Amino acid sequence: MSRCSRSGGSPALVWRNWAIAWKSKIIEVPSKEEQEKIANFLTAIDKKIEVIAQQIELTKQFKKGLLQKMFV
Structure with a gap:
C-alpha cells in the first residue's frame, strides 16, 4: 500500500x-569562512582518497606479479 x-x-x-x-x-547558508573550511576539508578527503586508490592499484599490481611468479 x-x-x-x-x-x-x-x-x-x-x-x-x-x-x-x-x-x-x-x-x-554558512558564512564564507565556514564554506572555505568545508571546502578545504573535502579537498583533504579527496586527496586522501586518491592516495589510497593509488595504494590499492599498486597492491593489485604487486599481487598480480606474485601470482605470476607462483604459477611459472
Whole structure:
C-alpha cells in the first residue's frame, strides 16, 4: 500500500501539502569562512582518497606479479 493511500490523501494533495511546507523552510547558508573550511576539508578527503586508490592499484599490481611468479 502506498504512502498516499495510507495517509488518506490523494497524491496531488500530499504533493501540495509538501510544497507548502517546503516553501516555508528557510535554508541557512554558512558564512564564507565556514564554506572555505568545508571546502578545504573535502579537498583533504579527496586527496586522501586518491592516495589510497593509488595504494590499492599498486597492491593489485604487486599481487598480480606474485601470482605470476607462483604459477611459472
